[in-house]
Amino acid sequence: MVSVDTLPRTRRGVRGARWREARIALLFVLPCLLLFLAFRFGPAVAGSVLAFTDYTIGADTNWVGMENLRRLSEDPLFWRALRTTLTIAVLAVPLSILSSLGMALLVRRAFRGSKLFRSIFFLPVITSLVLAGIVFTWIFSESGPWSSVMGWFGLPDQSWLSDTTLVIPAIVVVAVWSRFGFGMLILLARLQDIPRELEEAALADGAGAWHRFRYIILPELYPALFFLGIIETTFTFQIFDTVYVMTGGGPANSSYVLVYQLYDQAFRYFDFGYASAIGLALFVMTFIVAMIQRMTLGRER
Template structure:
């Protein structure tokens, strides 16, 4: 009797696993066709010529990666991307955090302000890019404002010094609302009794922020850091619409560089090698986020 019950439980267990795999099968097929296989093909393509020339696809080993490491243009693009990423991630973490702390205090019109801050996230980045291009053109509203205060017009989009800050401002404005909402959600998970106990102990606002808010938001901070960094690393539309990678290649970011190599020069193997490096950085960031979720003390 006990054996029959055990066999019956085993049949139920196996049938439940079969049903689970049956429900997972469509998603797994979708991921395999549209995610895993393209990634494998990308890595394979990075070891080939990958061109549509008469020679066709030819295995070249590490030649594309060697060419990347020896290319001055590639290192300039890496420098541009690092500059753009750091200058975008820092303000889009600090400013939304401070705004979220202020909105979490229960001020009047909090829902309206939260919606207003989130609107840029829902706006098409191409439309935003066209708007910024109009604002910062030589005879645009920004230069009119500069002249109103007695300054000289600035060639924002054709000056190697000022073109990148325009892209950074655009990307920061676009990402701010998303990070604000995430920080607000994270603040809701911190128990209120911690702040009440801190008040009884005489802690001021800065001490509460340092010893309660920041430690309580550690997983949220990692999430915002990872998502914002990935957002900046994959930036393409703003470069394509606003500057086109110029002037003098100073706003050429990695994804736009990959696009130029693949669809401008049709060197798909070289572009795939650059894209594989970008994929490696992205997977490293995702690993950091998952590790932090497993161990919040990291």
Template sequence: MATLALPTRAERDGDKQRRSVLKSNGALVAYVFILPYVVFFLAFRILPAIYAAVLSFAKYGLSGNVGFVGLDNYARLLADDLFWNSLRVTGVYTVLAIPLTVAISLAVATLCNRTLRGMSIYRTIFFLPVVTSPVMSGIIWVWIFSQNGPLTWFLNTLHLPAPAWLQSEIFVLPALAIVSAWSNFGYDMLILLAGMLAIPREYYEAAELDGTSGWQRFRHITLPLLKPALFFVVVLEIIRSFQVFDTIFVMTGGGPVRASYSLTFLIYDQGFGYFDFGYASAAGMVLLVITLVVSLAQRRLLGRSSS
């Protein structure tokens, strides 16, 4: 017969201590400070997601009449060439943007991981694109990629052909990937730099005594110990790439010939262009599922790497 295990005195004392902490004035103050964020998160994140999930099974337009249609919106998605094109565009953009952003972030983090005079100023400068408005960044980069912009002038100086970046079906996604790398590398740089600073200096000192080169130390010490931070940065960039909208809206509007028509732009276009909110919500649910799958994969990969 199974016996009921009674809690020990230490466990009872621990439970009493935790309950007293939860009821203390400090805990109440902490609850008051986090309450605005919780309310904001529920009002602008959770409730809209639930509402979108409900709308994905309905037909809803400007008339305001909601009609339940079951899985018809998802069946339309599977049969819609525009949806598959947006998914392909998003995938290609992700494949182009992530390696470029991670490579630049890792290189800049390595350069900033030095004890040089004025290094904090350089780190601040590298972080400035992160706090720059996406709309302003898009307008600036439209000028840079224009036929009268500095990039065209630089290529012509080197006697190299300057393509019409934003008007070309071939070059528009690489151009947007460059803008994404410029906008996001500062944030990723800080994450990677924090991971580098957490590596014990004794490892590098021992490697230097063994006569290893800088590349060998980076390859055999920095990269293996930086793996959790790299995994986090990669997954973060995957989520960003699948949710890209601002730069596409400002710079290309989904063109040319829908060569930059991403999944998020499809959601916007169907919802606020054609006012088919049910169909747009179904596409949004697909994007949500993709994001959740990537997040769960990231959690498993991080768990394996840490073990």
């Protein structure tokens, strides 16, 4: 017979066991956590503090308060870089997610060679962006294949990289190319989790391919899509390598992005305080976008 006071004791026992488990788990993640604090969180905080100083190499550092942020707000180049970065993000993020989704659906079912395709599609992700940038510079060059293909369709066949408008889509193409494999992998993992019975039941009920996708697969994918949305936005906001290699921010600053400005200020002009202010602005922006995505996409879930 169960005595009156055994119940709470058992509960306490459960709680104790949970706490023990939590402690062990914490012990396991501790090395990672420490590394994260030391090499990610620490520098991020330090960088934010730098944004309020005039830090540069070899000189005394002074607290300048909001001066860097005021300068930023009056810097036409910053606003231009911000606009360019946002344009690239608005084009690249949806395109990248759509291509990821398309590719994931294509290689979802096991068929002869499906593993090979999955690997091939993932290759761009692990390819150095600098190398890819050099190859794409040639592809988009005046005498490169892209210009020739454009010429066949009667479209402008000059180098996209030397046109102030077309340079953006060119960079977006490379950004999407380099990222869709990652998204594909994430979505593929989620797709494998969807019980086959669900789809089979729908099939038996006479649901077409589109309906099965719209009402069964897509809802299951929302969390993964939300995750991708944030990751891809963050990634695109930080785009630098491809721009650095392919255009140097040109022509005439038309592909000059925020991280490029940050790089210029820090490593070409040694104005680390101002560079940190740009970094801070970038962080705030990424944070706001993530919050908006969370409120919209997250709610649908």
